[in-house]
Amino acid sequence: MGIEDADVLQKVEGSTKALWSNGNPAFSESIVSYTKQLSVLDQMVRRMIVESFGLEKYVDEHLNSTTYLLRVMEYKAARSCDEVRRIHPHTDKDMITILYQNGVDGLEVKNKADGQWIKCQFSRTTSFIVLVGDSLYAWLNGRVHSPVHRVTMSRSETRYSLGLFVVPKAGYVVKAPDEMVDEQHPLLFKPYDFVEFFMFYGTEAGLKSANALREYCGV
């Protein structure tokens, strides 16, 4: 289940009406409260990343360029020891994703250096994992890595996860600041409208592509 503008109560209440005819105020309030609290972590992490590249003057513009999509996910446990259930390897298309889970592991990240899958262990049940998405990778012209990841379920317990996807606002054009482009770092992607790219990603060509962003607007 995906909830757009998950930090805005009115919007969340609208989404819950698709599930409960009279809405579900307690559920909506929990979603908004969770998103608002996690937005503090999101803004802190992105501010640190942006400042670390000397882009202080872009911080406010960058932080204001996004909205929150919260996905509530359920992964059924494998029915036998031999069965493995997966969600396919992919990169996230957003700026960053913050993941939380119910204590059942399953997330795996592909090591950029040797292509091996690394099992992600959340250090505590209250920990979060932050993943960089393709849009931050493009905006910083390749300075941060957007990792390929997947979920593999082989345990007997059902896994629940919450993914807070920090996505560019409709109409926002992802364009690397001039400071990120030089001779050693030639421009990787032409400026692109996030929503249009996301529509391409949903097409047969986009889904089949090993690197949808490069195919869509790679230089």
Ligand SMILES: O=C(O)CCC(=O)C(=O)O
């Ligand atoms: O459930 C997870 O831990 C990851 C889910 C994921 O990668 C996604 O929804 O894009």
Ligand SMILES: [Fe+2]
């Ligand atoms: Fe993902």
